[in-house]
Amino acid sequence: MELPTHVALRVATSSIALGFVGGVDTVLDIYELGRSLMNHDWTGAAFAAVFIVIPGVGAHTGKALAKGLESRAVRELGEEALEEGVERAVKRGGFTSFRALRHALGPAGEGKQWHHIVEQSKIGQFGADAIHNVDNVVAIPTPIHRQISGFYISKQPFTNGLTVRKWLDGQSFQFQRQFGLDILKRFGAL
Amino acid sequence: MIPSTKPSDSDKTTALEEYVKAASEHGRGTESGDSDRANVAYERRGQLLARFFAGEGREQLVMLLKHEEPSVRLWAAVDTYRLDPRRSVEVLEAVAREPGLVGFSAEMTLRELKSGRLVPP
Numbered sequence: 001m002e003l004p005t006h007v008a009l010r011v012a013t014s015s016i017a018l019g020f021v022g023g024v025d026t027v028l029d030i031y032e033l034g035r036s037l038m039n040h041d042w043t044g045a046a047f048a049a050v051f052i053v054i055p056g057v058g059a060h061t062g063k064a065l066a067k068g069l070e071s072r073a074v075r076e077l078g079e080e081a082l083e084e085g086v087e088r089a090v091k092r093g094g095f096t097s098f099r100a101l102r103h104a105l106g107p108a109g110e111g112k113q114w115h116h117i118v119e120q121s122k123i124g125q126f127g128a129d130a131i132h133n134v135d136n137v138v139a140i141p142t143p144i145h146r147q148i149s150g151f152y153i154s155k156q157p158f159t160n161g162l163t164v165r166k167w168l169d170g171q172s173f174q175f176q177r178q179f180g181l182d183i184l185k186r187f188g189a190l
Numbered sequence: 191m192i193p194s195t196k197p198s199d200s201d202k203t204t205a206l207e208e209y210v211k212a213a214s215e216h217g218r219g220t221e222s223g224d225s226d227r228a229n230v231a232y233e234r235r236g237q238l239l240a241r242f243f244a245g246e247g248r249e250q251l252v253m254l255l256k257h258e259e260p261s262v263r264l265w266a267a268v269d270t271y272r273l274d275p276r277r278s279v280e281v282l283e284a285v286a287r288e289p290g291l292v293g294f295s296a297e298m299t300l301r302e303l304k305s306g307r308l309v310p311p
Binding site: 146147148149150151153154155156157158160163179182183186187 | 219220221222223224225228229232264265268289290291293294295296297298299301302308309
């Protein structure tokens with residue numbers, strides 16, 4: 001599933017803006033992204049592009065090279081690389097943290113929260129980029145988010161004495177996704 | 191606290207009322223997202239079932255299949271499944287058409303019963 005254009009634009013513009021205003025460390029991150037792309041390390045490039053939007057992430061990168069990397073040429077390389085890297089990150093849609101995903105998506109809207117279709121508690125089973133993924137979140141009204149969250153830690157007639165969350169453990173991603181979608185449909189949230 | 195002596199008819203009547211109360215509470219907790227409330231009611235219903243509605247006592251729950259509250263019908267359907275699976279499924283199908291999480295729970299219960307993964311009490 002494609003990422004909505006407004007989200008892609010937000011990721012791209014945030015990244016580029018930080019490249020100019022975020023100082024040397026952010027420029028260094030952009031350079032790292034460019035290098036990954038030149039080496040055809042697409043996964044590395046995609047992640048680098050996403051990390052650039054999180055302030056401070058690049059603070060540790062090679063300070064010794066800082067002065068040299070502020071040149072116009074490197075910035076141009078970074079911008080070009082960024083464009084490609086962001087595109088790939090966006091297509092992939094996955095992030096390493098909910099914070100990064102929220103940063104990319106922006107606010108859920110007035111009175112709404114981002115809701116994970118397959119729960120965050122399943123990161124250990126499926127990986128962070130599958131859970132903190134644009135395909136796995138939906139903005140829903142806060143009261144519905146709370147109702148559904150409560151449901152996951154309740155015991156129901158079909159769970160054999162377990163909470164719903166525990167009952168879902170070990171089920172496939174597709175099963176858990178369908179389960180989450182079915183609940184949302186009950187509320188007309190899809 | 192549930193007594194350990196053999197229940198009298200009066201006890202059973204009270205137990206039926208308590209069962210309805212627990213099933214109803216479970217539904218309210220489920221719909222409001224109050225898992226503590228739902229889970230306390232879940233345990234209470236389980237205790238009542240084991241103490242008062244084991245064996246032949248289970249038949250008393252059949253009358254609850256027509257109860258006005260969907261969550262009471264849902265639990266009664268699950269707990270009388272062994273007595274009359276066909277009727278139980280009919281009730282579950284009707285509750286599954288109700289909106290909200292109790293309806294969803296009935297839908298999932300039906301799926302799990304049909305798949306054989308859920309063994310009713």
